[in-house]
Amino acid sequence: xxxxxxxxxxxxxxxxxxxxxxxxxxxxxxxxxxxxxxxxxxxxxxxxxxxxxxxxxxxxxxxxxxxxxxxxxxxxxxx
Amino acid sequence: xxxxxxxxxxxxxxxxxxxxxxxxxxxxxxxxxxxxxxxxxxxxxxxxxxxxxxxxxxxxxxxxxxxxxxxxxxxxxxxxxxxxxxxxxxxxxxxxxxxxxxxxxxxxxxxxxxxxxxxxxxxxxxxxxxxxxxxxxxxxxxxx
Numbered sequence: 001x002x003x004x005x006x007x008x009x010x011x012x013x014x015x016x017x018x019x020x021x022x023x024x025x026x027x028x029x030x031x032x033x034x035x036x037x038x039x040x041x042x043x044x045x046x047x048x049x050x051x052x053x054x055x056x057x058x059x060x061x062x063x064x065x066x067x068x069x070x071x072x073x074x075x076x077x078x079x
Numbered sequence: 080x081x082x083x084x085x086x087x088x089x090x091x092x093x094x095x096x097x098x099x100x101x102x103x104x105x106x107x108x109x110x111x112x113x114x115x116x117x118x119x120x121x122x123x124x125x126x127x128x129x130x131x132x133x134x135x136x137x138x139x140x141x142x143x144x145x146x147x148x149x150x151x152x153x154x155x156x157x158x159x160x161x162x163x164x165x166x167x168x169x170x171x172x173x174x175x176x177x178x179x180x181x182x183x184x185x186x187x188x189x190x191x192x193x194x195x196x197x198x199x200x201x202x203x204x205x206x207x208x209x210x211x212x213x214x215x216x217x218x219x220x221x222x223x
Contacts, residue, residue: 013111021118049200052152053171 012038019069025076032073039066080161083215089208090153097149098142105138158205160215162222165194167203175203182223185216192216 012035019031039062046059112134113127120126155170164178177194184195191206209215 013107017111017114017118020115050173050175052148052169054148 008038019072023076028073028076032069036066036069036073039069080159083158083160083209083211085153085156085206085208086210089206090150093153093208094146094150097146101142101145105142109134109138156206156209158203158209158215160218162218165203165219175201177201177203179222182219185220185223187216194219 015031015035015038019028019035022028022031043059043062043066047056116126116130151170152172155168157168159166159168164176166177167175177196181196181201182194183197184193186193186195191204191209191212194203194205196202205212205216
């Protein structure tokens with residue numbers, strides 16, 4: 001469990017660097033989809049947990065990142 | 080019902096650890112952002128000259144705010160124990176009440192003790208800095 005706490009954020013960061021720096025459709029899809037899944041899962045866990053309501057509110061900003069990923073993925077697919 | 084609070088001034092030690100963690104996370108996140116920018120746009124000194132101070136100021140205020148939120152949470156931590164149930168109260172969170180029947184495990188970890196239930200997200204963390212920590216944990220263990 002403790003290993004996951006280190007691996008997941010670093011994994012997400014690497015995926016984000018790959019996703020935003022590639023022009024390749026396939027690599028974009030292969031890095032974007034797990035990234036979207038990870039962010040959705042993180043948002044759900046945060047909202048379900050009994051943590052500070054202020055932090056819960058701030059965490060909705062993740063939606064912005066998720067829409068950005070989704071938008072870029074669609075843009076890459078279309079073009 | 081007995082009420083327990085965290086020892087006065089105990090946040091100071093905690094603050095150093097939070098600060099180290101937040102600074103490290105900020106450096107990693109900013110580094111990743113910078114890497115994406117340089118890979119996609121190249122080393123555009125004009126943009127970076129604006130971007131770096133803006134990110135530095137935003138990071139400073141973000142870290143300050145993060146520590147303030149953590150301090151408020153730490154200082155408001157309150158635990159009530161009546162021999163049948165344990166209740167944790169903290170600012171801006173729902174109270175967590177665990178009856179003895181609900182408790183499935185009492186697990187000691189590095190920073191304190193976790194009182195677990197069958198539900199993964201329903202638990203109480205008791206920091207080592209709690210007043211009469213050892214007595215409370217012994218009482219809980221013998222009661223469960």
